[in-house]
Amino acid sequence: MSFPDLVPDLARLMPGLRGRLVANQSMAELTWFRVGGPAQVMFSPVDADDLAYALAHLPNDLPVTVVGVGSNLIVRDGGIPGFVIRLTPKGFGAIERVGEAGLRVGAAALDKRVATIAAEAGLSGLEFLSGIPGTIGGALRMNAGAHGREMKDVVEHACAVGPDGARLVFTPADLGFSYRKSAVAEGVIFTAALLAGEPDEIPAIKARMADIARHREESQPVRERTGGSTFKNPPGVSAWKLIDAAGCRGLRVGGAMVSELHCNFLINFAAASASDIEALGETVRRRVLESSGVVLEWEIKRIGIPLELVQTRAVRLTGPKS
Numbered sequence: 001m002s003f004p005d006l007v008p009d010l011a012r013l014m015p016g017l018r019g020r021l022v023a024n025q026s027m028a029e030l031t032w033f034r035v036g037g038p039a040q041v042m043f044s045p046v047d048a049d050d051l052a053y054a055l056a057h058l059p060n061d062l063p064v065t066v067v068g069v070g071s072n073l074i075v076r077d078g079g080i081p082g083f084v085i086r087l088t089p090k091g092f093g094a095i096e097r098v099g100e101a102g103l104r105v106g107a108a109a110l111d112k113r114v115a116t117i118a119a120e121a122g123l124s125g126l127e128f129l130s131g132i133p134g135t136i137g138g139a140l141r142m143n144a145g146a147h148g149r150e151m152k153d154v155v156e157h158a159c160a161v162g163p164d165g166a167r168l169v170f171t172p173a174d175l176g177f178s179y180r181k182s183a184v185a186e187g188v189i190f191t192a193a194l195l196a197g198e199p200d201e202i203p204a205i206k207a208r209m210a211d212i213a214r215h216r217e218e219s220q221p222v223r224e225r226t227g228g229s230t231f232k233n234p235p236g237v238s239a240w241k242l243i244d245a246a247g248c249r250g251l252r253v254g255g256a257m258v259s260e261l262h263c264n265f266l267i268n269f270a271a272a273s274a275s276d277i278e279a280l281g282e283t284v285r286r287r288v289l290e291s292s293g294v295v296l297e298w299e300i301k302r303i304g305i306p307l308e309l310v311q312t313r314a315v316r317l318t319g320p321k322s
Contacts, residue, residue, distance in 0.1 A: 001310060003040035003081060006062075009317045010041060010083075014057045019045040019091075027079065027304075030086070031070035032133070034225050035274040036304060037079025039065075040315055047091050048161060048191045055189075056165025058083060059317055064163070065303060066189050069110065071133035072142075072228050076304035077274045081315045085189065087137060092191060097121055101197045102156065107137030107190045111144070114195070119205040123197030125154055127205060131212040133228050137190045142299075143177040147212055152177035156194040163187035180232050180299060221259045225268040230281055231296040240264040242294055246287040253280035266300075278302060 005023040025042035028034050045051035058064065063082030067073060092108035095117045103123065105114050115130035128149040132139060140158055143151050158175060160168045168188065176183025184190075216222055231239040240263050243249070249263040255272030258280065259265040266277055285296045305313050 001079070001307070002038060003079065003310070003314050004316055006041050006083075006315065006317055010058075013059065013317075014054060016053055016057075018050045019043055019054070024079075025084070027067075027070070027075040030067070031073050031075055031227075032225060033070075033074060033227050033268050033272075033274070033277060035077070035268060035272060035277060036075025037077050037274075037307065037310070039067075039080045039084035040082055042084050042086060044086055044088050045091060048159070048167070050091075051085070051087075051189065051191065052161045052165040052167060054085075054165075055161060055163055062315060062317065064187070066137075067303075068108070068135045068138040069133075071135075072138060072300050074227060074274050074277055074300055074302045076278070076302065077307040078305040078310045078313070080304045081313045087135075087189075087191070092137075094192075097123075098194060101199055103195045103197060104192060105136050105195060106192050107135060107140070109136050110134070111136060111139055115209060118195075118197050119202060119209060121197075122199055122202050122205070124200035124205050124208075125149070125197045126195060127208045127212060130209045131216055136193055140175070140190045140193060141182060141184070142180050143182055144180075147215075150177070154195045154197070156196050158190055158193040160184070160188045160190045220262050221265050221267055224259070224265075226259070226265050227277075227300045229264050229299050230266050231264055231285075232299045234294050234296065237294070238264075239296055242288045242292050242296065243284055246284070246291040248284045248287055251280065251283065253277075253283060256280040258284060274304075275306065 002024040007021045007023045022042040024038040027036035066085045087108040089108045092106040094106045098104050111129040111132045118126040128147045131146040132144045158170045233239050243263045248258050250260045251258045254276030255270035256276040257267050257269045
């Protein structure tokens with residue numbers, strides 16, 4: 001199964017592009033669930049200027065999707081039509097100290113690596129990132145948090161590129177952080193951020209990070225093919241408690257299963273398809289609604305199209321950007 005190859009046409013339309021274009025890149029290779037169809041075109045920009053050039057010159061009718069490291073993502077079995085942007089650590093993974101207590105970090109820097117570099121620099125307040133799978137770009141988009149802290153507590157400003165290629169800078173007020181989301185428009189792509197820490201003793205910081213690692217190991221299926229926390233916590237209650245009370249612990253659909261260790265995690269335990277995982281999540285939502293009256297909201301992002309819609313949703317270029 002594949003989409004029409006757009007790479008030759010895009011290369012002609014954007015001769016100044018420096019990043020890599022790949023047709024029908026397998027997304028199952030890039031997501032932690034290890035499921036999903038291909039990206040019609042995968043673009044890995046060299047730097048923020050290359051990203052801005054691409055966005056400014058893409059054809060207007062070409063859908064654009066941004067993915068990160070694939071830790072909190074279900075790509076449907078039909079894949080992702082259009083232009084898929086994936087920032088890589090080579091171009092967007094730099095981490096450097098700024099002043100006494102700041103860290104400038106690229107959007108593709110792994111959260112855990114940022115926490116580790118901060119600890120080695122004697123900066124506290126960023127330990128919570130060591131318990132969050134994914135990258136800084138995703139953490140900014142969803143105001144990621146754990147162990148009592150969130151991105152809103154540490155972001156000084158964030159840099160981004162708009163859908164028209166414009167370079168943008170967001171203050172904390174601009175970001176509009178709330179529980180597991182920001183107010184920034186979906187078409188905006190984060191490229192970097194300045195994070196604020198606090199000077200502290202390195203052994204004390206590393207001890208707190210060790211506690212976080214031990215807690216994750218004991219309470220979460222970190223060695224399984226999973227996408228992290230599946231549903232947001234409703235006000236005043238933990239999602240896992242509602243799922244457990246609805247009798248969903250260990251529930252299976254095809255090759256997908258609700259974790260018996262932590263039932264707000266779904267697992268690809270036996271060659272599951274993306275549709276297995278999504279159907280399992282929807283079954284959990286239905287059972288929780290029936291048992292408690294609470295509507296669970298997905299925290300995992302679901303993108304792409306079902307397999308049966310590939311032919312009708314395939315993208316073919318019709319002309320240059322106007």
